[in-house]
Amino acid sequence: MQSDKLALWAGPECTIARVGDVWRNQVVETGHSDRPEDLARFAELGVEAVRYPILWEQIAPDNLDACDFSWTDARIFALLGAGIEVIGGLLHHGSGPHYTHLLDPEFPDTFAAFAQRVVERYPWIDKWTPVNEPLTTARFSALYGHWYPHHRAFRSFARALVNQCLGTVRAMRVIRSVNPQAQLVQTEDLGRTFSTAPLRGQAAHDNQRRWLTFDLLCGKVVRGHVFYRTLLEAGIGEAELAELATGDGKPDIMGINHYLTSDRYLDDRTQLYLASQIGGNATQRYADVEATRVHHLAGQTGIRRRLHEAWKRYGIPIAVTEVHHGCTREEQTRWFCEVWDESTRARREGVDLHAVTLWSAFGAMDWRSLLTRREGRYDVGAFDLRGSEARPTLVAQAAKALAATGSFDHPVLDAPGWWKRSSRLYDWHGADREERPHAGRPIWITGATGTLGQSLARICSHRGLACVLTDRSACDIADQASVQSALHRIRPWAVINTAGFVRVDDAEREVEACMAVNHAGAVALAAACQGADIPFLTFSSDLVFDGANGPYDEAAPTCPTGVYGQSKAMAEQALTGMSDKHLIVRTSAFFSGWDRYNFAYHVAASLMAGRLVRACPDTVISPTFVPDLCHASLDLLLDGCTGIAHVANEGAVSWYAFARMVADIMGYDKALVVAAASGQSSDTTLLSTRFAPLRPLNEALGDWAHDVRLADILPVPLVSAAE
Numbered sequence: 001m002q003s004d005k006l007a008l009w010a011g012p013e014c015t016i017a018r019v020g021d022v023w024r025n026q027v028v029e030t031g032h033s034d035r036p037e038d039l040a041r042f043a044e045l046g047v048e049a050v051r052y053p054i055l056w057e058q059i060a061p062d063n064l065d066a067c068d069f070s071w072t073d074a075r076i077f078a079l080l081g082a083g084i085e086v087i088g089g090l091l092h093h094g095s096g097p098h099y100t101h102l103l104d105p106e107f108p109d110t111f112a113a114f115a116q117r118v119v120e121r122y123p124w125i126d127k128w129t130p131v132n133e134p135l136t137t138a139r140f141s142a143l144y145g146h147w148y149p150h151h152r153a154f155r156s157f158a159r160a161l162v163n164q165c166l167g168t169v170r171a172m173r174v175i176r177s178v179n180p181q182a183q184l185v186q187t188e189d190l191g192r193t194f195s196t197a198p199l200r201g202q203a204a205h206d207n208q209r210r211w212l213t214f215d216l217l218c219g220k221v222v223r224g225h226v227f228y229r230t231l232l233e234a235g236i237g238e239a240e241l242a243e244l245a246t247g248d249g250k251p252d253i254m255g256i257n258h259y260l261t262s263d264r265y266l267d268d269r270t271q272l273y274l275a276s277q278i279g280g281n282a283t284q285r286y287a288d289v290e291a292t293r294v295h296h297l298a299g300q301t302g303i304r305r306r307l308h309e310a311w312k313r314y315g316i317p318i319a320v321t322e323v324h325h326g327c328t329r330e331e332q333t334r335w336f337c338e339v340w341d342e343s344t345r346a347r348r349e350g351v352d353l354h355a356v357t358l359w360s361a362f363g364a365m366d367w368r369s370l371l372t373r374r375e376g377r378y379d380v381g382a383f384d385l386r387g388s389e390a391r392p393t394l395v396a397q398a399a400k401a402l403a404a405t406g407s408f409d410h411p412v413l414d415a416p417g418w419w420k421r422s423s424r425l426y427d428w429h430g431a432d433r434e435e436r437p438h439a440g441r442p443i444w445i446t447g448a449t450g451t452l453g454q455s456l457a458r459i460c461s462h463r464g465l466a467c468v469l470t471d472r473s474a475c476d477i478a479d480q481a482s483v484q485s486a487l488h489r490i491r492p493w494a495v496i497n498t499a500g501f502v503r504v505d506d507a508e509r510e511v512e513a514c515m516a517v518n519h520a521g522a523v524a525l526a527a528a529c530q531g532a533d534i535p536f537l538t539f540s541s542d543l544v545f546d547g548a549n550g551p552y553d554e555a556a557p558t559c560p561t562g563v564y565g566q567s568k569a570m571a572e573q574a575l576t577g578m579s580d581k582h583l584i585v586r587t588s589a590f591f592s593g594w595d596r597y598n599f600a601y602h603v604a605a606s607l608m609a610g611r612l613v614r615a616c617p618d619t620v621i622s623p624t625f626v627p628d629l630c631h632a633s634l635d636l637l638l639d640g641c642t643g644i645a646h647v648a649n650e651g652a653v654s655w656y657a658f659a660r661m662v663a664d665i666m667g668y669d670k671a672l673v674v675a676a677a678s679g680q681s682s683d684t685t686l687l688s689t690r691f692a693p694l695r696p697l698n699e700a701l702g703d704w705a706h707d708v709r710l711a712d713i714l715p716v717p718l719v720s721a722a723e
Contacts, residue, residue, distance in 0.1 A: 006344060007355040008403035009319065010042055011051030013364040013381070015093040016058060017371050018148035023057055023094075029365040030378070031385045033071070038362060038390050039078045041383055045396060046403035049085040051129060051185075051321065051357065052076065054122070056090055056114050061097050064110070067117050076122065087127040087185055090115055090171065091164075093137050095148045102141055103149055103159050108166035115171035119178045129185045129321075130171040133257065134164035135213040136189045146370050158234035165216045166240060169249035187255030187321045188213045190306045191262030194291050199266040202281055206264070214254065214314060219247030253354065255321030256303075256310055260335065260419055263291035263301040272426070292419045293426050304342040311351040318351060322359035326367060326379035328463050329635045330412035333394045337413060340402050358382050358399045362390065378692075384639075386692030394638045411493040412638065414440025415464040442466040444490045446477055446525070447498030451595050451626060452539065456496060458594070459630045468492065472499070477521035483528045494637060495529050497522055497538040504543065507564040518567035523574045530579050537637050540644075542588035542622065544569040547682030550620065551652065553689045554586075554644045572644065584644045585633050588686055589658075592626035593707025599623075600704060603659045607668035614676035617656035620683040622648035625700035627707075632694055645690060651697030652685035665701050666708075 013026045027033045042050055052075065060067045079086050091111065095102045100110050115130060131137075141147040142156035149156070168186070175182045190210060195203035208226050215221050221228055222245050231241065266286050270278050273287040280286055291301045303320070310318060320343055325335035340356050347353045363381040366373060382399060383390040394410065401408040415438045418424050443460060447453030448471035460467040468490050475486040477499050487495075500518050501507060507514040522538050529536035543565035544558040558569040575582045591600035600623075606613045624647070632647050653661065656675050663670045687693075694700070 005406065006340065006347065006353070006402075007048045008046055008399060009049045009051065009087075009321070009355045009357040010045065010047040010361045010382070010399075011087075011322075011357060011359055012038075012053070012362045013324075013360040013367075014051075014053035014055065014089065015371070016053075016055050017093045018057075018095050019146075019372055020148070020150075024366075024371050024374075025058070026365060027053060030363050032362045035362075035385070035390060036074060036078065038383070038385075039075060039082065041390055041392070041396075042079070042084055042361070043082040044392075045358070045382070045400045047084055047358070048403075049087055049127070049355070050079055051087045051089055051359075052079065053092060054088050054090060054118055055092060055094065056111070057094055057097050059118070060114055063099065064113055064117060067121075069121055073121075076125075085127065086122075086125050087129055088118065088122065088125045089129045089132055090118060091130065091167075092132040093140070093147070095141060101149055102138070102163055103151070103156060104163070107163045108170050111167035112170035112174055116174045119175045119182075123178050126179065126181055127183050127185050127253075128172065128175055129187055129255065130168045130175075131164045132187050133189055133213075134161055134168070135210070137164065140370065146372055155234045158231050158236055161212060162216070162231070162236050162240055162244075165213065165244055165249060168217065169244065172249060183252035184217075184249065185253045185255050185319065185321070186213065186217060186249075186251035187257055189257045189259070189262055190310060191258065191264060192291070192301070192306065192309070193264045193266060194294070194297055194300070195266035195286075196268050198268045199284065199286055202284065202286070203266055206266075211313065214251070214310075216244045217247075217249035217251060218314060218316075219245045219250065221245065251316055254310055254314060254316045254318045255357075256307060256318055257322035257359075258303040258306055258320070258339075259322075260292055260325060261290055262306075263297075265289050265291040265294045265297065289426075293424050295425050302342065303339055304346045307343065307346045307351050307353065308349070311346075311353075316352075318353045319355040319357065320353070321357045323356060324360040324364070324381065326364065327418075328631065329380075329394050329638045330463060330465060331417055332380075333398050333410065333412055333638075334415075334417035336395055337398055337402070337408060338417065344406070356402075358395070380635075384692075387688070387690050391639070391641070391691075393635075394640070397640070411441035412465065414438075414466065418464065421464060438464050438466040440466040441493045442468045442490060443494045443496060444486070444492035445469045445496045445498060446475065447471070447500065448474075450498055450500070450502065451592055451597055452590070452630075453498035455592060455594060455626045456498060456630050456634070459627065459634065463634070465634070477525050478516050480524055480528065483524055487528055487532060487534075492534065494535040494537070495525060496633075496637070497525050497536070500539070501564070501567070504562065504564040507567070508562060511563050514563055514567050515570075518564070519570045519574070522571040523578070526575050526578060526582050530581070535581070535583070535637060535640070537583045537585065537633060538571070538575070539633075540568045540572055540584050540586045541565065542586060542648075542684040542686050544572065544586070545684050547619070547684045550683030551685035551687045552646075553687045554646055555689065576644070581642050583636060583642050585629075585636070585647050586644060586686060587624045587629055587646075588622040588648050588684065590624040590626050590629055591704060593704045594626070594711055599655070599658070600662050600701075601708070603662040603673070604666050604668070604708065607663055607666070607672050611672070613659050613663075613673045615654070615656040615659040615673060616678045617654045617675045618678045618681045620652050620654050620681075620685055621658070622652055622684070622686045623658050623697055624648045624694065625697075625704055627703070628694040628700055636691070641691075643690075646686040646688040647691070648686045648693060649695060649697045649700045650693040652683070653697065661698065661701055665698075665705050
């Protein structure tokens, strides 16, 4: 009887895809290319094997006689030195260098010639993935037109797929001529298509097509196969299919990649969906959406069912070769843990499953647009590369524990992922979509009457994080007995302090009240959390700086000028002296579309009424969108970050410039915004040497304007810029 033990594999997102005349290189765009120290992270997690790029476009961009292995040499030998097996990848969603492409008749032989040079360089690599996801690449490049050569025809799709499969067969022949023990680890995205009754024919087509990579390589596409005649009619030669029918390309390990978007649902009722979800075939128009959002398909989607289908069809050993979810931290962790648990269960049920792969270990860039737009949208992986060093996330903690013991526990796992919550469902299915309060170990959030506390509770609910929000009547945070009583009653796994004296000008007159909450209260909470070994997060301000020498990073010495800034600086000093396990988030001038108590709302309301807005052009700040602040702070807390973190939207502007940005995005008259010079310059812009800034301010303002309109918190309807 086989063991339940799964191996942990990993890999960096390494696509080199051609879009038009530009090759997009994920290893470069995520920064992994310049961080050789990243490789040590794999060993720290207990990774046994790494899918690593030895990619054609990078090594031989101009011709096969000028291969440059310097980058891969250093990294592959570092992995070997760490005792980690290398799974060599030669083409990853690519179409090759400029001297070839997926529809080139010479593509298979040229690719095999490249493989010859690689295996001669690394004859001791025993596992190879010559071409990653041939079917997916053929679809995106030649059927949907996203990547080069940007065709949209089945004939092109067929040629691109067969060329990649022939290239795989011929590459493995030359690899095995050098290393007879070499194994083929063939990867492919695997999902299943469901549909309404009128679209059963299209669903049947898709469900047969999903197997084509493996059917071709295993020699199954012969006379009588559902796609044999179709491929011939699309221009594929009988000799080509005969070569594949030898089964020389049969994988030694099937690499199954399954995402939350892999299972699909086709619906002819197009009126129920957004225009962006509508597509079709030659005769029918239909919506193509995630099956996990369809109520009546519960129990039919998910990776375990797809693993059983693959095992039943082929009987070939399997590895899950990509696990990634570009979402918030707890959802990423829930997905990884679910795939691990479902894979373990499938293994117990008889599937010969060897490993689960922590994919996109160092994140991915612009995959939300399938690389078709250069937006700089970075999705974090097991490590976050945006700071001064690769920072492990909660996903890394989960992977390390699962590799070592096969189990991982964290309060975020008390709730299911969004794909199992009722809010995910489309409205038309008729079931109850109302979200109940999330059960499980809670986060305690103080400051129920404030914007930040209310916003954090709102976002926790959205993210499936149980929380308890309290005001001063439930707990006086400056009173140790009250804090201890609340801790005993709530039993939180973490505490977030948003309670505070926030009236900066009034603090000069109400010194004692300000200090009691901002200093004594924060210290009392931190001490109680330290005694209970509970993570603690509190918020500070850019006003711990006087603005004379800005911008400021986390290491800059504090130098407040007013009572409010002094209260925050004193709290910071006390907390950092007390423990190195507390998290202090400094932020600046935050604004929200969910309330009226911020500068952006004041500007919009005044301009709407035709009133002048006077704003200082001499004071430079880092305006921060509250939802962005909340999401980032929760991620840092979940990742176990400590110390001081600057969290603000990217962009330093004066109050005057900020007011004009608000006027512009709301479509109001910018002439009503006038400069009110203070006579003294100040710059309290927050920079970070530890973490990346939040998204650009102008993007956040766009969402703020949307939230304001949605909340209807202005006195009369807004006029958009377009109107």
